[in-house]
Amino acid sequence: MRVTLGRVGTALAATAVAAVVVACSSSSKSSSPAQGASGQKPPSVPMASSVGAGEGALNIIAWAGYAESGQNDPKVDWVHPFEQQTGCKVNVKIGNTSDEMVQLMRTGQYDGVSASGDATLRLIYAGDVAPVNTDLVPNYKTISAFLKNGKWNSVDGQMYGIPHGWGANLLMWNPSSVTGTQDSWAAVFDKSDQYKGKVTAYDSPIYIADAALYLMATQPNLGIKDPYSLTSAQLDAAVALLEKQKANISEYWADYTKEVQAFESGTSVIGTTWQVIANTINGGAKTKVKTVLPKEGSTGWSDTWMISSKAKHPNCMYKWMDYIVSPSVNAQVAEYFGEAPAQTLACQHTSDKTFCQTYHALDQSYSNQLHYWTTPQKQCVNGGGSDCTDYAQWVTKWQQIKG
Amino acid sequence: MGYQVAADQGVALEAPVGRGASDRRGKISAFLAPKRKTRLALLLGAPMLWLVVAYLGSLGVLFASAFWTTDSFTGAVVHSYSLDNLREVYTQPLYRTVAVRTISVALLVTVLDALIAFPMAFYMSKVARPGIRQLLVVAVLTPLWASYLVKAYAWRSLLAPHGPLSWVAGGYTPGYGLAATVITLTYLWLPYMVIPIYAGFERVPRSLLEASSDLGASPYRTIRSVILPMVFPAIAAGSIFTFSLTLGDYIAVGIVGGKTQMLANVIYGQLVTANNQPLAAALATIPLIAIVLYLLLMRRTGALENV
Numbered sequence: 001m002r003v004t005l006g007r008v009g010t011a012l013a014a015t016a017v018a019a020v021v022v023a024c025s026s027s028s029k030s031s032s033p034a035q036g037a038s039g040q041k042p043p044s045v046p047m048a049s050s051v052g053a054g055e056g057a058l059n060i061i062a063w064a065g066y067a068e069s070g071q072n073d074p075k076v077d078w079v080h081p082f083e084q085q086t087g088c089k090v091n092v093k094i095g096n097t098s099d100e101m102v103q104l105m106r107t108g109q110y111d112g113v114s115a116s117g118d119a120t121l122r123l124i125y126a127g128d129v130a131p132v133n134t135d136l137v138p139n140y141k142t143i144s145a146f147l148k149n150g151k152w153n154s155v156d157g158q159m160y161g162i163p164h165g166w167g168a169n170l171l172m173w174n175p176s177s178v179t180g181t182q183d184s185w186a187a188v189f190d191k192s193d194q195y196k197g198k199v200t201a202y203d204s205p206i207y208i209a210d211a212a213l214y215l216m217a218t219q220p221n222l223g224i225k226d227p228y229s230l231t232s233a234q235l236d237a238a239v240a241l242l243e244k245q246k247a248n249i250s251e252y253w254a255d256y257t258k259e260v261q262a263f264e265s266g267t268s269v270i271g272t273t274w275q276v277i278a279n280t281i282n283g284g285a286k287t288k289v290k291t292v293l294p295k296e297g298s299t300g301w302s303d304t305w306m307i308s309s310k311a312k313h314p315n316c317m318y319k320w321m322d323y324i325v326s327p328s329v330n331a332q333v334a335e336y337f338g339e340a341p342a343q344t345l346a347c348q349h350t351s352d353k354t355f356c357q358t359y360h361a362l363d364q365s366y367s368n369q370l371h372y373w374t375t376p377q378k379q380c381v382n383g384g385g386s387d388c389t390d391y392a393q394w395v396t397k398w399q400q401i402k403g
Numbered sequence: 404m405g406y407q408v409a410a411d412q413g414v415a416l417e418a419p420v421g422r423g424a425s426d427r428r429g430k431i432s433a434f435l436a437p438k439r440k441t442r443l444a445l446l447l448g449a450p451m452l453w454l455v456v457a458y459l460g461s462l463g464v465l466f467a468s469a470f471w472t473t474d475s476f477t478g479a480v481v482h483s484y485s486l487d488n489l490r491e492v493y494t495q496p497l498y499r500t501v502a503v504r505t506i507s508v509a510l511l512v513t514v515l516d517a518l519i520a521f522p523m524a525f526y527m528s529k530v531a532r533p534g535i536r537q538l539l540v541v542a543v544l545t546p547l548w549a550s551y552l553v554k555a556y557a558w559r560s561l562l563a564p565h566g567p568l569s570w571v572a573g574g575y576t577p578g579y580g581l582a583a584t585v586i587t588l589t590y591l592w593l594p595y596m597v598i599p600i601y602a603g604f605e606r607v608p609r610s611l612l613e614a615s616s617d618l619g620a621s622p623y624r625t626i627r628s629v630i631l632p633m634v635f636p637a638i639a640a641g642s643i644f645t646f647s648l649t650l651g652d653y654i655a656v657g658i659v660g661g662k663t664q665m666l667a668n669v670i671y672g673q674l675v676t677a678n679n680q681p682l683a684a685a686l687a688t689i690p691l692i693a694i695v696l697y698l699l700l701m702r703r704t705g706a707l708e709n710v
Contacts, residue, residue, distance in 0.1 A: 395677035
């Protein structure tokens with residue numbers, strides 16, 4: 001009996017292995033066309049020259065809060081009006097992280113995505129998205145000029161998407177525990193031992209750029225030109241700073257409710273934040289916080305609607321890209337999500353008339369102090385050579401910092 | 404024998420209706436009757452196929468990918484054979500530190516759960532009246548109905564600096580960190596330890612305890628020489644749950660762990676954040692080896708034979 005079972009098992013295992021081999025060999029054919037794309041030109045993908053009638057459907061990947069259809073709050077709905085206007089039935093897939101969005105786009109089943117700057121270049125260079133003909137998007141004209149032709153959403157002057165909205169990572173503190181006015185990231189780096197065990201930081205490898213940005217201002221001899229283009233030596237300096245900071249960290253935050261709770265309970269009193277988090281805390285009764293864009297400038301995010309190179313409903317996607325940055329809709333999205341709208345005319349449509357001031361939506365000098373999240377890659381920016389560290393190295397370094 | 408009689412009757416009854424079909428059925432029965440091995444293979448074929456293809460097959464694909472690499476920029480998997488990932492996993496001090504920390508936490512949680520569950524299960528099985536006993540079983544099982552996240556966040560509130568725990572303990576709280584992680588995981592996995600031990604105690608006859616006491620053994624001696632040897636397989640069974648569940652956990656440590664990380668966080672980071680499936684697969688060999696070693700250790704003690 002044992003013998004037979006063994007034989008059956010062996011036979012089954014052989015079948016399984018054969019199946020696995022077949023599966024592997026078939027999937028290897030579909031691997032990315034852009035092998036070793038770093039520093040090279042993106043693959044040539046045709047650009048649309050006109051927008052025809054809608055195809056009746058649209059499949060998009062979006063950050064939570066970017067494509068609301070009234071499911072979370074019946075009053076928050078800009079998807080249904082779009083469907084009525086264009087006849088494009090919208091299917092929204094929520095992407096939780098930039099990396100998940102990249103993976104979903106690779107399936108080729110989606111028409112477009114709201115990609116952050118740490119995903120856009122990967123999509124462009126892998127040929128997953130197509131260049132965007134901005135002439136076909138009438139509302140593009142009035143989008144803030146400083147968001148156009150950014151190095152996170154364009155290659156050689158060719159736009160690969162339509163800017164949607166942006167925000168800055170700010171320094172936040174609780175004035176009842178932290179005295180005085182803060183104006184420097186030094187408070188969470190070189191001088192963080194004042195708040196030992198009460199400092200918080202963003203739990204992502206991209207946070208290394210915040211340390212690099214601080215070093216850019218305080219240690220010019222390191223020669224950092226861009227916080228996302230770091231040589232090994234520069235990366236090590238940033239990592240050393242973060243390892244020193246770790247001694248004073250209470251906890252890292254990744255989802256924003258955790259930071260809200262940490263400040264309300266007092267386990268954290270100072271650290272990096274988003275405007276929407278500060279608004280949430282100040283909207284509650286437990287504690288009040290202050291925020292500032294420190295004098296060294298800051299990192300931030302800027303999201304872009306991109307169209308898939310394999311889009312089955314390209315006309316609907318173009319209609320969506322125009323619709324989502326139309327003044328009143330862009331205002332709704334920005335207010336719901338808590339970020340600056342990309343559309344300049346949106347500021348006239350916000351329900352809170354001071355909204356654009358709070359988020360510095362039209363303030364180019366504020367925006368110029370920001371270094372938007374960009375995927376670190378081997379090719380340095382500004383012609384700095386190709387000895388920079390890539391995102392995979394950043395991930396490993398971040399895990400080392402956490403220990 | 405009874406089966407054959409029934410089959411014969413069936414043939415006799417159906418005979419006028421459809422001779423051919425029952426004939427064929429009869430032939431199949433006749434063919435299979437002496438071939439016990441074939442019958443067994445047919446019976447177990449489907450579940451075995453599921454086990455091998457769905458379970459071991461997916462594991463196989465995962466570990467095969469440990470030998471691949473990724474394109475550093477686009478993150479796409481490149482199917483070229485390389486040992487670099489495994490070499491990195493087993494030489495990097497970071498992964499060693501995290502692996503040692505994770506396995507230590509898993510062992511600590513297991514020991515704590517066993518220490519808490521043993522007297523609890525003893526009371527439930529041998530001391531409590533039947534009514535109370537049922538109430539206790541329900542009480543142990545009820546937390547399993549609540550969401551994992553709710554329980555973890557509840558501990559986050561409990562462990563807060565001015566939270567209930569510090570109020571009870573006179574201002575002391577372990578804060579968020581490794582200790583908080585151990586406490587939370589011990590709480591989360593306790594039912595998985597209590598229930599097997601409780602079932603184990605049910606198999607210890609009360610008369611044995613009375614006999615031991617009649618023969619002059621102290622309670623301590625009774626526990627050591629009578630109860631423990633009989634209940635040990637149940638403790639081992641429970642410990643497999645607590646140990647393996649802790650090894651794979653990454654959410655509780657994210658909620659109450661402060662700035663510490665465990666092995667599953669590192670695997671998650673490589674898989675989802677870095678989009679580096681091959682390295683994540685190579686890292687996943689660590690908990691797998693730990694579990695296999697643990698099971699072998701359990702088998703050596705003979706615990707697995709009586710479960």
